[in-house]
Every structure is written in C-alpha cells, then in structure tokens.
Amino acid sequence: MAGNVEMGFWDKLMAIDRRWIYLTIGIVVFIPILLDMTLPVYVTAEVKAVYDRIDALPQGTVVMIPCEYDPATMAELRPMAHALFRHCFAKDLKIVSCALQIEGVTLVKDDLALIAAEYGKTYGVDYVYFGYKPFPAIVILNMGENFRKPFPRDYYGTELDSLPMMKGVVNYSSCALLVNINATSGADYWINYANGRYKAPLALGVTAVSATDYYTFLASGQIFGLMGGLKGAAEYEKLINHNAAATKAMNVQSIAHSVIVVFILIGNIAYFASRKRKKAI
Amino acid sequence: MKKSGFKFLVVLAVSIWLTPFASFAEVISADSAFQSFPPMPIIVTVSDMPNDPGGALIVEWSIPDADSLTLASMNVYQISRSSNPDSEFESITSLVAGSTRYEDSGLEDGKNYYYRIIAFDNDNRLAEGTGGPGVPSGQWFNTGRIPILIMVVLFATTAIGFIVSAKKGYKFYVRPIAGIRAVDDAIGRATEMGRPILYVPGLGTASEVATIAAFTILGRVARKVAEYNTRVIVPNYDPVVMAVCQEVVKGAYTAAGKPDMYDANDVYFVTQDQFPYTAAVNGVMLRQKPATNFYMGMFYAESLVLAETGFISGSIQIAGTDQLVQIPFFVSVCDFVLMGEELYAASAYLSQEPQQLGTLKAQDWGKVLVVVLIIVGMIFSTFGWESFAAWFDVG
Amino acid sequence: MTPQEWGLYEYIFNGVAALLTLCIFSFLYKDNPFYKFAERLVAGVATGYFTMLLFWTNFMDKVYDPLKAGQWWYIFPAVLGVMMWTRFSKKWAWVSRYSIAFYIGIGSGVSITVYLYTYLFKQLQATIGFPITMDIAGLNQFLVIIAVLSALVYFFFSTPHKGALGFVSKIGIYVIMICFGAGFGLTVMGRVALLVNRVIFLKGYLIQLFGG
C-alpha cells in the first residue's frame, strides 16, 4: 500500500496498528470498574414479560429454572440466574433446577446455594437441584414424563421422592413455568421438546449474541419472554430493585460500545477523507 | 356478601340436580364431609394421546356449572389416577389455576385408567369429577406429520427427477457464487507463495450435515493441493471428524497419483474443548503463516477469534457456515463467505457433476414452493381463513 | 471487594489462574512464549479432562453398565467403535469406513426430516400465521413477508439474478446485511461482559494479595 507514494495522515489512520485499538478498549474497560458509575436502564417488553409472569405466581408455586452456562459464558448469564433466583425466593416460590451442560454443573450448584443462603431458604424444601445428565435432548424429553426418569436422585445423591418439596412435583406440568438460562444452542431442545412437545410455558435467558436468533421464537409465541445477555440481566435487576453484577458491567459496556462506535466513525471519516484526496490528485 | 350468597345458590341448585345420581353423590359426600355444600361436577374426558409411542393419555376437563368468578377462585386442581373407578385413587399431580388439560405418561399400553380431578380454592374443594376409562396405545403412523411426509416425498422425487435428467445429459445453469469461485484461486495463491493451506472443519460432529458438506469441500481443496504440491493442515476438534478428514485427504492424494505425499500428521486432533482448540489453531496461523484459511462447517463464538488472527497473519480467508450468529463476523473479516445454504450448494458447484447440480435445481423449486405458500398463506390469514396456516402446525 | 480467608492452596491455584489469564492476554501484543506455553498446556489439560469425563461417565453409563445389565446388543456399537481403531493400521484403515458409514447414515437420515420440520415448516408457519391488518402490527407483518420473500430470492441458484429477479434479490441481500449488522451489534454486548469478568477476577486477586 505504501509503495513509493507517501501515506497521508488519513491513510495512516485507516491502517492504524490494531494494538492501539486494543489498548483503548483495555483502558475503557479497566477504568470504569474502579469507579462506580451508574446509568439508567430501560426495560424491554420481553424481559418484563418474564418478570410479570413470575411476579403473578402465588406463594409456594414451583418454577423450573434449568441453567446451562459454563465458565466461558457465566459472565453474561450468571447475573441473570442470580436475579431470577432472587426474584423467586423473594416471592417464596420454589425452584427446581438442573444443568445440562457438564462444565456448568458445579457453577449452578454454587449459584443456587449462594442466593438461597441470602434468603434463608432450605435445600429440599424451597429448592431442588438435579445436577447433570448427558444428552440434553433426551433428558429434556424424559423430564417431560417424569423428573425421576432422568434424575432418580438429585445432585447430592438423595432420592427425589425423599425431598419434601418434590411431593407431587412430577414433570413440567407441575411447574407453573420454565425459564431456561442457556449459553448453548441447547435452548432449541427446550423449545422443541419442553414447549413443543409438552406445551410447558417457556422463557429463555440467552447470551446477547444468540438473542437475535430467539426473537423468531418470541414472535411465533413458542417462548413467552426473552432475556438477552447482560442487558437482559440488568433489566431484570432493575425490575427486582437489586442492582448487582449486571448493572455494574452494563456501565462498562455503555462506554465500550460508544468507543467502538467512535472507532467506526473515525474509520469512516478517514476512509472518505482519503478517497477525496485521491480524487483530487 | 351478595356474591357468595349467589355462589351458594348455584351450588345448591347443582347439588339438588345431582341427587338422583346417588352413587356419584355418595362418593362426593363421603370425601367432603368437612364442608357445608357439595362440590360442583367436573366433566372429565380421557383419551389416548395421538401420534405417540404409547403409554400416554390426555385428561381434559370442564366445569360447566361454574361461573367465571368461581372458576377464578379455583387455584389448585388435584389430579389422581386409578385403574379401577371403585378403588382408591392415587394422587399424581396438582396444577395451577386455569388448567383444563393434563398429559399423563409412563402408563402401560392396553390397560384401563380412570382419572379424578378435584378443584380447590384455598381451603375447600369446589368441584370434582371422575372420568375414564382411557386406554393408552402407541400409533404406527404420525398423522400430524403428513405435511412433512408430503414435503419429503415431493422434494425427493423432484431431486431424483433432476438427477436422472442430468444423467441423460440435460445441462443446468447455475449462477456463479464468488466464495466458491475463490476456492481454486486461493489454492493457486498458496502454491505461488510456497505456504500451506489451513482447513478448519469446525466444531460439529461428523453426523451434522454442515460438517459433511465441509468434507466435500475439503476433498476438492485436498485434490488441488495434491496437484499443486502444496500442503494442507487440518486441525480437528472431533476425533470422528478427524478420521473422515484423514480419509478424505488421503483419498485426494491417491486420486492425484501422489499417495506418498500424504502426511497423517497434517490432519490431526487438537482437543475437544472450544477455546483450547481455538488457541491451538491461532498458534498454527501465526507460526505456519498459511496462505489461505478455510473455515467450513459449524462455528460458534470462536469464529471471530480465528478470523481476526487469520487476518493478522495475512492469510486469504474463505468461510462457510450455516450458524447464523457467526456469519456476521465472517462477513466482516473474511474475504469470501458462503452463507447458510451456499455452504451446502458448494459441494455441487465444486464437483460440477450434472447429478449434483440437479439437486440445486430441486432446492430452487423448493424455494419457489415456499414463496407461493407464503403468498397464499398471507392472503388466507388476512381473510381469516386460518386453517391454511394451521396445516403447517405439524408436531 | 474485601479480602477473604485464603490458605496457601487458594493463593497458589488462584495465582496460576491469574498467570494463565495474563499469558493469554499477552497474545494481543503478539505471539510469545507465554502464550505458547498456555496454549500447549491447556491442549493437554483439556484433552485429559474430557477423556476422563468420557471414560467415567459416558463409557461407563453407555457401554459398560448396559453390557453388565445384560443388554447384549450393546456389543454392536462397541464393535463399531473398536473398528475405528483399525485406523492405527495402514492396511486395515478402510474397515473404519463401516463405522463412519453408520455414523453418517444416521446423521443424514435424521437431518432430512428434522431440518425440514424445524427449519422449513416452523419458519413457514411463523411467517404466514398472522393476518395483514391496517395497523402497526399488520404493517410490520407485511414488511416481514416482503423481506422473507426477497431474501429467499437471493438464494436462488439456478436463475441469473437479472431484471426483476435481480432487483428483488438485491433487496434480499440488503435485508440479510441489516440482519448481520444487528447480529454483530448485539454480540458486542456479551463480549465486553466477558472481558469485564476477567478484569474483575484479576482485580479481586490483586486485592487479595495486597489488601483492599
């Protein structure tokens, strides 16, 4: 590109070393984490739908919140799970959960226990965790018949029938609704089997990137609500009035997004400026 | 006060009406001794679950005598089951307000089952009824899937029709696709530069069609590579995919008459974990500096990490995936992208065999059919004829 | 964040984690020995981890237990599996094609119906199931239909994109590009969140080492 023609300022800017961009991103992510800044959060209808459905449930109703995230995706989905657990426990709802992704089994266990402790909830009475079984599609199908089919025992090896909460809790029909928090394409199985085959009311919490994919299912009514990434989590945190990780991370995101947009703008200005100059020559 | 008085009157009227059904009334009164008025009847119907493997029944109910207010106050339905209407019913589940249907499963085919539904408000049983028998059985044909069967048959016959006519020598036109034409150029470039080609078959398993399409493209790439005496590196995520890739590359070298040039260490297994795999492929890109990188098959979050690193190392990049979420990243960074269906079409394009091109023609006719159905469906839905759209609601 | 009670064990393990995090970040500057080390280390650890997991959970559950329980027909998949091992021999490697053929046969047979069902019928149904009404929702539905049709036309392979068809397919590629742009924009969110999480981890470790 350089050749014997000397590069003008705009050309140089267009071909800027990517590491300057990395450095800028690094700075804008590190600094706001040290400073505590908050910006308002706007709640979308698809998140509100999840909140409203849960909020309207009477005390003691069982809801199912299967979680499928792993260390790589927990940044986005863990705050969402926390917010949901908080909402349910605050409303005295009962939670059944499982993790159909192997890397997340202990993560989800720890997360449930953490929030339950916050609300003084007891395992087996207020919440039950099934743990992991391979091949999500088959597990989801079997759970539609009976939770005991894939999970005769819970994560801790206790028989489901000996847990007080599991009395009369048979399958999806025993749960008022399902919210699947999923970092994988496994959410499709929940749509196809839990909702498609067993007609369980289903909402999804997915990563921001796959959220676009699931709007189709929202539009077609296969899911009643959708939370996408940290933004979804931050909205939920706002709805339950409990600002936590997502809201904090959202601040950083706001700034980082703006910086990326500024980069795009600079890139375009440079592009047009250099083109104009070339035409003039 | 007034409302509850009215409710009482309704219940009273119903119970008077019920008195002749002595045996039924007896069951109720025995169970509900603790309350002042007898519960309303629930009409329960039990039917076999259609189109299922067997062992499942559908229980549906309605409470014809209840007004909306009473219905609203029923917040729990308790469902119990028995194989004999006169014996003990075993409670199986309870459902929330507004339920009118329950699907019971795990039953024995050919046996009789009876169901009892009891509706409660907070303390009282407001209504109850028993229904049955239902006999679960499995079906040998899923009538709900007839539309798909028609589609499969239609598609297969069209495709086979075009394949046969192609065999007879009929020539089909196919529009050029930049990404596919670039494949040959890219290999030529690698030869000129004396650098290898990197072929990443994605994170899918060998049973996923996107990966199978990737094998075909690899076959073509490897054949050219063998002809030009270049090298192709194929790092793998799945061992079965690796086995097939080895077979494909080895076969290509053999077909090109250079079986000795094939090095099994060039088609190797990395690890079955997404990001450690990505880290390793990044390493290959930066250290071996391939002239061209191919990404074909199933890709997830690693797509951009791979493509950016490939860009940094200065390679020409051609990607093809049906993973919608990842296409934008490939589009932004790679030189050529095969989007969705184009990945599947690539194998036909690259082979240039008339039979293969025949199936492309069938795909296009499939799309024409979809276009027609959408337009007709739009018109029908707008004029309120919903049964047309419902026809596609297959299960 | 405030320091927690940590033993030597926690300090070492978290230290390793922090170090590895920095090794990977160093890749942003350029390829270097630290990155190489981390890359090669995890290739081994990950393979070891997943192999053991496959062995203890899947192999035991899917092969060993059923065979022990008298489900003799599990000998077939086991034989198919062992046939894959012929790949270690140059002479007998072709035997593995039988297992591969089974694998691919199952995969492609399932795909035909499942893809036509979930990708074609479900999408078709979602597109035509709504009336075009004289309000915002109706307009939106109409736009969706126009956009779906034009994007479909873009994927026509056997006709030249000229004339009216060319015009429609152009609209189609515009729609597709808007879709990709939206996908890209939405993804930025999640990715920044991931970075935030790593930074919070590093900050936590520093606080732990040097106090809050």
Added chain:
Amino acid sequence: MRREIPLVIVFLFGLFMIVQFFIPHRSFAFLYQEFNNWTIIIGIFTMVIGVGSLITVHYSKIRFKKPGWGYSIVTIVSLCGMSLIGLIGGTENELFLNLYRYGLSPVTSTMFSLLAYFIASAAYRAFRARTVVATLLLISAVVVMLGRVPIGQIITAWLPEWLQLQNIADFLLQTPNVAAKRAIYIGVGLGVAAVSLKIILGIERTWLGGDGGK
C-alpha cells in the same frame, strides 16, 4: 467391500431414520434412541484415535526436535498428568476439579474475552461505507450497539419515541432480522435435505475418501 458396503450401510440407516420420523410407535422410538446412543458410543471409542493422534504429533515434534518441541513436552506432560489423576481419583476428586477450575477455565474464559478486543478491531476495519451493502451492515450494527445500552437511550431521549435508538434497534431486531433469519433457515432446511439425500443415495461420497474411495 471397501466402497459398496459403506454405501449400503449409509443407505439403509439413512432410510430407516427418515421412516422412523413418521412412526411414533414405541418400538421405533426405542430403535431411534438406541441408534443415537450407538453414534455416541462410536464417538467415545474414537477418542482413543484422537488422543493417539495428539500424542503422535507431539512425540514426532519432540523426537525430531522440530521448532517449539519444548512446548510439546508441556502438552504431553499435562495430558498424561491430567489423565492419571482422573484415572486414579475419578472425575470428582478435588485436585482434578481444581486443575479444571484454575488451570483450564481461566484460559477458556480469557480466550473468549479476547473477543471484546477483536470485535473492536474488526468493526474498525470492516465497517466502512464502501458500498450500499457495507453501509447497511454498518448502520444496523451501530444502531443496535447503541440502542441496547443506556447511553443510546440517553442521547436520543429528546427525539419522538419511534425515532429513539432503542426503538429503531428493536424494530431492526424484530423485523428485518427475523425475516432474513427465516429466509436463511428455510434455505438451510432445503440445503440440508438436498445434501442428506445425496449422501443417502450415494451420489455424494467424498467422505469415503478423495474420489469416493475408489
């Protein structure tokens, strides 16, 4: 033997899987599940080949002292170490889990988080209004990027509601985005059906090796 039998196997099992989709009966459901299990089992056995390949590649690097052979020792040692711990202690033992937690997962999540940087540099380079198509990509990305964070709502709060960024972003996500995805999905459905059909009929046989395993 080497070519015909695999093609027959593909045809028979492919056909069976198509047919079983329309037969809900227990016996077919059972076979369907069994066959799916079988593919998983083949995968489990094949892992041995995978590990074999990994060891061969790195061993040959070490043996012939190829560039970077020292790092190959790291791979072999970590592979053997991890396997040994898992083999002796099972997958639930604390050391095994901690090596995963502190050795593997920080690398996994950090690799993943590099995307934040890569997205920025990719956007800088790629999003230039060179053509109509590129401009549309660029505009829709920027609108969604800003519309989905609070800042986008703040900077356009003064506009009428339907012109505010979050609403434009929502429109883009729910209308053109949904429509394009549907079209692509429909195409993919047909494409997959076509490729599968070709495989089952034995027209497409690259997987058997170069020229169809001749």
